[in-house]
Amino acid sequence: MDAILMAYVLLRCGDSLNTKNRAQLPKLSSIINSLDTSRPHPIQTPIRNSCRVAPPRLFRMASDAPQVTPQWWEAFPEAKASCPRVEAAEVAGLIEKNAAAGKGATRDFLLVDVRRTDWEGGTVATSINFPAHTFYQTRPVIYQLCKQAGIRRIIFYCGSCGSRGPRCAGWMQDYLDEVGETDIKAEILIGGIKGWQKTYGGKLMDYYDEKVWTK
Numbered sequence: 001m002d003a004i005l006m007a008y009v010l011l012r013c014g015d016s017l018n019t020k021n022r023a024q025l026p027k028l029s030s031i032i033n034s035l036d037t038s039r040p041h042p043i044q045t046p047i048r049n050s051c052r053v054a055p056p057r058l059f060r061m062a063s064d065a066p067q068v069t070p071q072w073w074e075a076f077p078e079a080k081a082s083c084p085r086v087e088a089a090e091v092a093g094l095i096e097k098n099a100a101a102g103k104g105a106t107r108d109f110l111l112v113d114v115r116r117t118d119w120e121g122g123t124v125a126t127s128i129n130f131p132a133h134t135f136y137q138t139r140p141v142i143y144q145l146c147k148q149a150g151i152r153r154i155i156f157y158c159g160s161c162g163s164r165g166p167r168c169a170g171w172m173q174d175y176l177d178e179v180g181e182t183d184i185k186a187e188i189l190i191g192g193i194k195g196w197q198k199t200y201g202g203k204l205m206d207y208y209d210e211k212v213w214t215k
Helices: 002-013 019-033 044-052 054-063 088-100 132-149 164-178 192-200 210-214
Strands: 109-113 153-157 185-189
Touching: 088 109, 088 192, 109 132, 132 164, 153 164, 153 192, 164 185, 185 192
Parallel strands: 109 153, 153 185
Antiparallel strands: none
């Protein structure tokens, strides 16, 4: 039994600086505690000192290191373009004019809602949803669709247009500039969906859910 225990100790504690072995200490401790304590055991005290003290000290040092979670937009280039901002009243006028022209009427503007997990309560009428977190990669497709449909204004918004909306608009305008497109422009809806709902309530909104705005 002593020879087996000695081999086990040398195997498990010889690299005690490795924190992966820390999870195995309870097993080693139970083996030690099961020994016959009525007689002296030559390696019992050294085992307890080397295996139960040093690894926790190393573990605490590792846990003190700051964990920095990168922001999602840091995976993409910073937008270069500065896009114009458009008032909600102007956008409302575009929507109403298009609606009055009938279902078959073409329009030259596109509203893009870039919310993701906070997409709730409804969206500005006629909008499509392209979450900001995956928008950068979809720019070529959006451009081709807009070009074919005769879209001249791509208007972006998020919750309040303080970050995601302007960032996506900048990315889109950067792409338009890269391909030499001058007939299409990216713009930003002032106030975002929150400002829109505050001004118009459920008017000119799709999938409007009043409960979201009153909770």
